[in-house]
Amino acid sequence: MATGGDVVADGQDQTRPTWDSGGDAVVEAGAGSETGNAPAAATGETSVSDRPTDEEILAQQNQIRAEQAQKSEYVGFEEPMSALKEEYINGNQNFVQKIGKLESSYSTFRRTRGDGNCFFRGFIYAYLESLLLTHDLAECNRFTSVVQSWKARLVEGGFQELVFEDAMDLLLEQVKELTKPNTNFTHERLLVNMRDDTVSNLVVMLLRLITSCEVQRREDFFFPFILGMYDEPPATVELFCQRHVEPMGEESDHLHIVAVTEALQIPVRVVYLDSSGMPTGGGGSGLDATCHDFVPDSCASGTRPRVHLLYRPGHYDILYPKGG
Template structure:
């Protein structure tokens, strides 16, 4: 049994090592600078969560940019119909996940999945308490997310429409609280599995797990990378697909758009391994948006 568990842990670490190397490749300096130039403008003009747009709107951002990126957008358009932008304020991963997941539950009305995620949230509470967090520091964030989760299930007087979900996602008093809920959940998962995450955190930031969580996970406005995605996906039991849009060319100059599915490692997530994740995010160096398949 111990040998089996050791093999699973080794396999997970090998996967995370590969993802770390991949992530460095996607941190393309040129496209990062280009995107940073529009982030300041977005922070003022773009709401926390924008309206759904046709995927072709991406081309306008890069019409004077790298031709490989434009070709990859065309490849993307074969599978994806639309994009929903989020504000580039450092919270875009959590904000994209927030809206994408709640929209998925609103559309699917999957009560079994809601029951499943609520059970995982209860475990997240216990994790934070076992790590020494006082309950009053996080309970309001947890309560507000559970309230939003219940509201997208139809059939009660508190149920909300898609338009109301969008409105709430743009309201700082709700949206920022949900982001903080995700940040606490992510931090708790990383700290709980510190031995697993430590080598990769050291490789990314040369800091301890505790320092990383205090400086790069829990504060608002701090950007997320693959460590945070893995931790959040595992803690909540929700698979996430991330599609990468960068300027790298493939073998023989072919144009492919890579993606990675972050699948929860918990044993009760076996069903998710046989289906595509219900949430798809587009990653451009330094930023996440929501993608909608055709």
């Protein structure tokens, strides 16, 4: 986990997830066994017992990813889209061409830590940043009212107020600062707050509880999603939420996005960067990344997304449209 505190000097790469390169991680086995036996290559024999199992290889890969994630900040600095393209320039050309097309619409992006909480963290940071940039007092007041209304719903849903009240206060305090006349709440302060272990993780926890409560309140709507997500889906919506929504570090997907955007009435656009399609030749126009808008039913027709996120397999970062 990040320890929070001062923001490091701009220009240092604090957030680059070296494991997220579009390819599979490679795990090297040791040269010999711990028992002193000669390596299989030297004896001409293959020892099945010395080979790691698939489960052991996967566990090691996950450990490597977790260790690398710990080295990055919860939320990084803005970077040009060219920095994202550079990650794949010698690898996945589908990604390179799609990023090239995205450069016409997006000027920069911001990395989030790949710890399983990247969607919720990127979502709330981008939203608070939009309030900071626009000084939209009406939206600040609307959001405050919506969040406060969730206190009674969470209690009704079985969550103890003691569990979430500090997190709710922390989130609303960020918004309150933005509504003060001549506020001195700056980007740097927002970044410091969202890099702080306590503030950042409590806010993510609150969003997870709200998402869980929304899914359970609308069980009839969400249960078909759950049935389609797993070969052996949890027997109940409540069990699904306990396993896949409420715990920190559980990755988010379509269902989580629908639930939290509806619960907080915040429209979001997710740009999906994957390997689908075939790269075009040198004179081709390139591939388009798929975009999906999650617009709550309560929003007026034609409402534009307030938050833009970039999805790469297993990870979300923040995108910044050109012209704001």
